Amino acid sequence: MGVYLGRALESTLEIIFDSSGEIIQGVNLNSEFPLLKIAKEGRGIYTSTVDPDNGSITIDHNLGYRPIWNFWIQRTVGGRFRMATNNNGVSLVNYNELYDGDTLQVDYLDTSYDTSVAASWTTSGSGSIGVYEYYYIIYYDPIDDTQ
Amino acid sequence: MSKLVISKPNISIESARPRDMVFDSNYNYIKIYKIFTGTISSATITLSHNLNYVPLVFGWLKSGTPSSWVMLPYSDGTTKTVYDADVTNIYIRQDPLGSGDTYVVAVAFNRGV
Helix, strand or coil: CCCCHHHHHHCCEEEEEECCCCHHEEEEEEEECCCCCEEEEEEEEEEEECCCCEEEEEEECCCCCCCEEEEEEEEECCCCCCCCCCCCCCCCCCCCCCCHHHHHCEEEEEECCCCCCEEEECCCCCCCCCCEEEEEEEEEEEECCCC | CEEEEEECCCCCCCCCHHHHHHECCCCCCCCCCEEEEHHHHHHHEEEEEECCEEEEEEEEEEEECCEEECCCCCECCEEEEEEECCCEEEEEEEEECCCCCCEEEEEEEEEEC
8 A cells, every 4th residue: 555645736745854844944844845755876997007096987877867976095005085176176085084194186077977976186296106085975866957 | 565755845846856855764864973172282182982983073173363164184284183083982183282263073973994
C-alpha cells in the first residue's frame, strides 16, 4: 500500500517536526520546494602518471541534461578530502594537508555535457607520483531547469 | 514496495521524471543534522558533531569588502579557508587568520568522504 500525493490534488504536503515550522527553515518537507535528489554517488582512486602530478576524471551519468553535482578530492597519502568549489584557481590545500607540502588545486569542474561531468586537478612540486581519492554526488536536478 | 512521491506543479506523478519530482522516496537526500554558525576567531575552529562517522559537510564563508558569501574551500589570493571532518569534529582552518569572518557549516547525516 503506497501513499501517493500529486499536484493534481492541488494540495501541499508539509511535514513539520518542531514548533518552529512557521518559518521555512523549520519545515522538514514542504512540497512547494523541490529537494535535491541524489542520482549517483561514488568514490574512486586515480593514480597520476606524470610528475608533477595531475589528473582528470569523467563520470558518466547519462541524464540527458546538465545536473547539479559536488566533487571532493584528496591525495591519499597525508591528504584530507576537500570539496572542490567553482572559484577556479583556489588552492584546496593548506596546513600541510599534503605530507610533502605540495598544494592540490582543482582547475575546473566541467558540467557542460548532457551525459557526463568531469574534474581536472594539478598538484605542485615534483618527485612523487600522486594517488588521489575522489568522491562525488550527482543529483537528478538540472543546473538549468529549462534544459 | 510502498513509496511517497510528490511531483512538481502541473506534472502527473505517472509521467514525471526524477527531475520533475519535489520528493520521491526512491531516492536518497542530503539530510541536515546540524548547522553551525559563528565567527572565525582563531586559526582553527573545532565544531563537535559526535556522529561517530565522517559526515558530509558543506561550508560557506562571509568575507571581503563588500562582504559576500562564498562556498568553502575559498581563497581570495591571500587568505585560505578550508574545512575537514573526522568522526568527532569539523575543523575550519584559516591562514592567515582574518578579521572575524563569518562561517556557516552544514553537517549532514549522510556519510561523507
